[in-house]
Amino acid sequence: MSLISRRPRPPAAAAEPQERATFKSPVLPWLFLLPTFIILAVFLYYPAVRTLRLSLYRANIILGNETFEGLGQFAELLSSPVYHQVILQTLIYCALVVMLGLLLAMGLAWLASRPIAGAKFYRLMLIYPYALSPAIAGTIWLFLFNPEIGVINNVLSSLIGVRPRWLDNPLLAFGLVVLAAIWKGLGYNVVFYLAAIQNIPGEVSEAAAIDGATGWQAYWKVIFPLLSPMTFFLVFTNLIYALFDSFGLVDILTRGGPVYGQTGITTFLIYQLYEDGFRNFKTGVAAAEAVLMLIMVGVITVMQFRYGNRRVHYGA
Amino acid sequence: MKRLMLMLALGSGLQTAAAQTTIEFWHSFGDAKRGDWIKARADEYNKAHPGVTVVPSYKGAYNDSLQATILAARQNKAPALVQIFEVGSQLALDSGMFQPVSSVKGVDFGDYIKPVINYYTINGKVNSLPFNSSSPVLYYNKDLMTKAGLSAATPPTTFGGVLRACAKIKVALPDTKCMSLALYGWFVEQWMSEQNALLFNNSNGRAGRATATTLNGAAGKKIFQFFKDLQDKGYLTNTGKLADTDGTNAIFSNQRAVFTINSTADLGNQIAAAKTAGFQLGVSVLPIPDGTARNGVVIGGASLWIPKNLSKPQAEAALDFALYMTNTKNMADWHKLTGYYPVRNTSITALRGQGWFTSSPLQITAFNQLLATKSNPASAGALNGVAIQTRTLMEQGLQKVTGGQGVDAVLSDTANQINAALTDYNKNFK
Numbered sequence: 001m002s003l004i005s006r007r008p009r010p011p012a013a014a015a016e017p018q019e020r021a022t023f024k025s026p027v028l029p030w031l032f033l034l035p036t037f038i039i040l041a042v043f044l045y046y047p048a049v050r051t052l053r054l055s056l057y058r059a060n061i062i063l064g065n066e067t068f069e070g071l072g073q074f075a076e077l078l079s080s081p082v083y084h085q086v087i088l089q090t091l092i093y094c095a096l097v098v099m100l101g102l103l104l105a106m107g108l109a110w111l112a113s114r115p116i117a118g119a120k121f122y123r124l125m126l127i128y129p130y131a132l133s134p135a136i137a138g139t140i141w142l143f144l145f146n147p148e149i150g151v152i153n154n155v156l157s158s159l160i161g162v163r164p165r166w167l168d169n170p171l172l173a174f175g176l177v178v179l180a181a182i183w184k185g186l187g188y189n190v191v192f193y194l195a196a197i198q199n200i201p202g203e204v205s206e207a208a209a210i211d212g213a214t215g216w217q218a219y220w221k222v223i224f225p226l227l228s229p230m231t232f233f234l235v236f237t238n239l240i241y242a243l244f245d246s247f248g249l250v251d252i253l254t255r256g257g258p259v260y261g262q263t264g265i266t267t268f269l270i271y272q273l274y275e276d277g278f279r280n281f282k283t284g285v286a287a288a289e290a291v292l293m294l295i296m297v298g299v300i301t302v303m304q305f306r307y308g309n310r311r312v313h314y315g316a
Numbered sequence: 317m318k319r320l321m322l323m324l325a326l327g328s329g330l331q332t333a334a335a336q337t338t339i340e341f342w343h344s345f346g347d348a349k350r351g352d353w354i355k356a357r358a359d360e361y362n363k364a365h366p367g368v369t370v371v372p373s374y375k376g377a378y379n380d381s382l383q384a385t386i387l388a389a390r391q392n393k394a395p396a397l398v399q400i401f402e403v404g405s406q407l408a409l410d411s412g413m414f415q416p417v418s419s420v421k422g423v424d425f426g427d428y429i430k431p432v433i434n435y436y437t438i439n440g441k442v443n444s445l446p447f448n449s450s451s452p453v454l455y456y457n458k459d460l461m462t463k464a465g466l467s468a469a470t471p472p473t474t475f476g477g478v479l480r481a482c483a484k485i486k487v488a489l490p491d492t493k494c495m496s497l498a499l500y501g502w503f504v505e506q507w508m509s510e511q512n513a514l515l516f517n518n519s520n521g522r523a524g525r526a527t528a529t530t531l532n533g534a535a536g537k538k539i540f541q542f543f544k545d546l547q548d549k550g551y552l553t554n555t556g557k558l559a560d561t562d563g564t565n566a567i568f569s570n571q572r573a574v575f576t577i578n579s580t581a582d583l584g585n586q587i588a589a590a591k592t593a594g595f596q597l598g599v600s601v602l603p604i605p606d607g608t609a610r611n612g613v614v615i616g617g618a619s620l621w622i623p624k625n626l627s628k629p630q631a632e633a634a635l636d637f638a639l640y641m642t643n644t645k646n647m648a649d650w651h652k653l654t655g656y657y658p659v660r661n662t663s664i665t666a667l668r669g670q671g672w673f674t675s676s677p678l679q680i681t682a683f684n685q686l687l688a689t690k691s692n693p694a695s696a697g698a699l700n701g702v703a704i705q706t707r708t709l710m711e712q713g714l715q716k717v718t719g720g721q722g723v724d725a726v727l728s729d730t731a732n733q734i735n736a737a738l739t740d741y742n743k744n745f746k
């Protein structure tokens with residue numbers, strides 16, 4: 001592996017003197033940062049602080065009332081079996097979407113980057129789902145998987161004589177949403193992996209080929225590690241995607257259903273938040289859920305940087 | 317000419333009072349058919365009333381537009397007229413942001429169809445003006461019925477009748493499902509009303525704030541049992557997504573099912589779809605539990621609300637426009653275009669005079685069902701702050717039942733969940 005680590009990334013501390021040298025006045029960098037800070041403050045920090053405050057109050061946005069509850073709403077959420085199930089299924093969903101999605105994207109990007117006829121066409125087609133809005137993607141899937149008149153079941157029924165109940169069998173519905181989310185995110189991941197693959201110097205693969213590595217070996221032993229910085233980045237963006245962007249797809253495709261155990265099996269944290277906050281107008285509870293999600297993302301991020309970073313190989 | 321006279325008559329009283337008044341009208345019809353109809357009525361009104369500008373705009377689905385209105389009202393930027401769905405009525409009332417339309421100025425509500433105006437009459441006051449109103453009916457495929465050896469002239473009118481028809485269909489047409497029926501809470505509300513059963517205590521939340529559901533009784537049991545029977549015998553189909561009437565419509569239009577139940581507001585689309593698919597469409601009354609005296613339907617749809625804190629000319633102009641949009645002629649047109657009920661008795665008379673019911677006989681079913689509705693708390697509909705959540709909970713209950721769980725246990729669970737939601741909501745008022 002030492003062969004490929006030609007340009008080790010300098011540690012953060014080493015970069016500091018150089019930066020100081022660029023800005024003579026300590027005010028100047030802050031001045032440049034100011035516009036960003038203003039935007040962050042207005043659109044991110046202020047609403048976040050308000051959300052934090054709201055999470056301590058019983059509030060209904062339509063009634064406009066606020067009663068201080070302290071941490072009562074958090075306690076209620078964290079002791080609710082419904083919320084437990086929602087957390088559990090969100091974690092499983094996220095893990096599946098991130099892992100399967102990235103593996104698939106990496107493989108497809110690798111194949112599409114091979115010098116084959118029509119590679120450009122394949123690349124374009126792979127990126128295409130990303131251009132669809134979640135609502136449209138959801139509608140397409142809903143049509144495809146209509147148990148009576150959907151294309152999928154028409155084909156399945158004429159081939160093997162089955163008509164699976166895609167949207168009310170809990171396992172199938174869960175799998176379907178996972179699949180749809182992976183498909184929807186595929187384009188984004190493929191673009192980044194394609195870029196990363198194209199940045200891998202050709203000599204590396206050549207060297208592997210000369211050393212007698214098979215295509216499979218070259219992929220797993222050379223390309224896969226070289227892609228790890230990109231994977232590190234994508235794991236994070238995909239996690240955010242799975243946690244927050246699942247809303248549109250779920251709302252159109254399953255509306256959080258079908259019910260299994262305590263609640264709908266595709267009711268993920270963000271959908272539960274939407275239901276509570278925007279369908280049932282329980283604004284305080286929704287704020288508490290938002291805070292819990294923020295904490296979750298924070299914990300995952302810290303964990304990822306602490307443990308995930310060790311496996312990242314900044315070689316290329 | 318008649319329309320012009322009417323407009324003049326309506327407008328004359330306000331012309332001076334409403335000088336240079338802008339009326340923002342927020343509605344939830346994003347589709348061209350209904351959105352354009354509203355726009356056209358606003359244009360007519362503006363032309364006839366130089367001092368008033370009505371600006372209709374689509375503000376997203378009912379939920380979103382309700383929330384947008386409340387937030388705007390808190391900043392004193394409320395629209396002068398808002399369309400709010402029936403299950404949002406108690407929320408709108410509790411928000412304290414609206415005034416009863418009957419207190420804006422004196423209006424004779426005598427022409428409004430009784431069950432419609434009843435829904436929106438709260439504490440003796442007409443809170444909002446009925447606009448788009450509908451109820452569910454049975455749609456059936458005449459060709460498939462004939463093929464199955466059933467008489468297309470006498471569609472089933474009871475749960476038992478549906479089940480018997482389904483039994484024949486299953487034998488005669490093994491590849492076709494009998495009933496394309498969405499798991500939709502609105503239907504449960506309707507079937508409670510048909511049995512003259514309340515959905516909530518305190519006279520459906522109309523005599524006082526509702527504190528508990530009465531779903532878990534004999535009437536509710538019959539409804540849930542019907543879904544279970546349909547499912548267990550293999551008669552039922554839908555997409556599996558809750559409240560997905562688009563999905564059940566598509567299944568029906570593609571002739572994969574003989575029956576479907578859906579809103580009268582969908583009649584226009586159903587007729588068009590049947591024509592495209594090439595089958596004879598039938599429309600009949602909502603089938604109800606056996607041995608039940610038909611009490612009638614709860615009106616569904618939305619009404620027009622006027623916020624507080626408007627200037628007097630603004631509030632009056634808003635109501636005046638709302639009355640113009642829902643006048644006799646316009647409501648008859650609206651009905652022809654969409655299938656929604658014209659909410660006025662005179663509109664029905666006008667339609668009858670035009671021979672509309674003989675040229676479009678499918679429409680009459682819906683009317684008879686509504687006009688025969690008895691006026692009582694059950695058919696006035698349930699008022700409560702968690703009506704939206706209640707629908708979802710009932711739908712999840714139906715899904716549990718069709719998924720194989722027992723009716724009694726599910727009903728009791730569902731009732732407990734609704735009660736918990738209700739208790740939680742009512743805490744806002746302590």
